[in-house]
Amino acid sequence: MIISAQLFSFFTAGSLVIIGIFAALFLDNLIKKIIGLAFIGDGANLFIITMGYKPGGIVYIFLPNMTISNFAQNASYPLPFALVLTSIVIGASTLAVMLGLVIVLNKRHDSLSASKILGDESD
């Protein structure tokens, strides 16, 4: 049951990435595109969290009544959780920049269509 929960989580992460890539590449509305991009990042984060999950594991805080051996054997691996925290912050920053750009471009072009806004660019 626990393994299947982990597998389900991996499957969800994979689905988020695939849906996100589809939205980012094929949807024309810039806001939908950005939501898709957020999905890709969320999928990657969920994948890392799922990897750090240890069936029957304990929280990685060394409490006074624990022995080192017991802690070393049972504590879940803290690294993935620390990485995801940083990754969420990065995701939020890039999301803010993207939305800021879309706000400016929407005012300029009066549209949210990627083909209209990004296709207009004359190089």
Added chain:
Amino acid sequence: MMDSLMPLMVIIPIASALFLNLLHDKDRTIKILAIVTALVLPIIPLLTGYGSHYFGGYAPLSQNSVIAQGLPAIITSTQLFVFHPGIVYVFGSAQKVMIFVLGIVAFFAIFTALNETKKPSGVYTYLMFMGTAAATAILLSDDIFNFYVFFEIAALAQIGIVIASNVKNNYETALKYIILGNIAGPLLLLGIALLLGVTGNVNITDIIYSIKNGYVNPQNPVLLMALALITFGWLYGSGLPPFHTIKSALYSKALPHGAALIQAITVFIMVALGVMILRIFSYLSFSKMAIIAVSLLALVLSITMAIVQTDFKRTLGYLAVGELGYIGIGLGLGTTLGITAGLFQAINEAIITAFLFIGFGTVLYKTRISDTRKLGGMMFENPRVALLVLLAGLAMAGVPPLNAFQSKLMLIQASVQAGVPELGIIMILLSIVTFMTFMRAFYIIYMRPKPAELEIHDYKIPKATIISLVAFLIICLTLGLFPQIATSNLQTLASSLV
């Protein structure tokens, strides 16, 4: 050996960036502070001793006898005992040269930017310092996740520099780049996650230790997937195909000094990620083949695209991306000579392309036009600057005695030595095409008669710009005449990768 100066290479630009961002309407303070800090950037690597820096003092347990005492066998008898528990920076002679060159380019880009604009922008200098700090951290870091964090910061800084440029359609280009970045970035993160899943670590040295000592099956398909995803991130960060078009657009939408810095950041990100791929995956022979294939594609596509451009900033952008191909070929050859030549080419490219962007930037400064169809006769406006730009172009094409001649010659020798002389022939042919493309742009802008409708402003080209161009020329000549200054420092890293 720990050297406390090592993290300062990243901390100083970040701290000054944050401080400069707060200084609105204090033009003189921004200018003085930015120039002084930028001047420090190339100096610190020269003063820093070689070695590793363990953040938080978290050295491997095997190096810490106090903590190691009394630990159970479950830790001391496993690889946990030698693993690096914290973020590690590694500083060797190759990093020294590369961070020095990055610092030089950053200094002259910031110096030119502050003198070419009437009102220095704290935000713009903030972005330039953040980009420099991110690229420096990427060059130093031995931690693949730390690498990813600064990879994203570098991407945001590059986008910020473009947004701040006020060039037509800069927002559109920035949005395109960030959209692609938000696909490539998480895929790179997934690649890192797969490596973490297989090896239990994000420290590059530890990942290699796990693979080489049989803790991980080197042929595990998950590792191959990780290689594919990390390579995708590398292509985005470097602007190699399929990202060559957007990368060259990014250069063309930045101001010339911004483009000079962006390309240097890109070059060093490409080198750092390429070296990381080689360090972890060099046992897979096709990893080198893939690097060569993509680099060759970048060379051919970008130089071909450069020929047909009518905007000189776009021409330069494509030429800059094309030159990355030489670096990739050097790394992909996988021999000591090839990797040394690739790294040397990276240093040369960072300098020459900055030289060209700032040099051609004087045309933009005087005319506000980058469309070659509307330009001409600029030679008579300022023959000294025209000569400097010509020399920059000759340096890029690999004409002796300038620096790229030495690195390109080494690359050709390396390809012959590696048994693929065909690569050498292609590189010679493409260097000729680069030369022709540059000379065509130079002729149109500088030598043909000035179009009647072209309006040239009276602004005098700032002395700071001329000083920067002369300084770049001196560096090109020095490295062209004495290449061993750089190659002797790069060889150690190159031989460790073979």
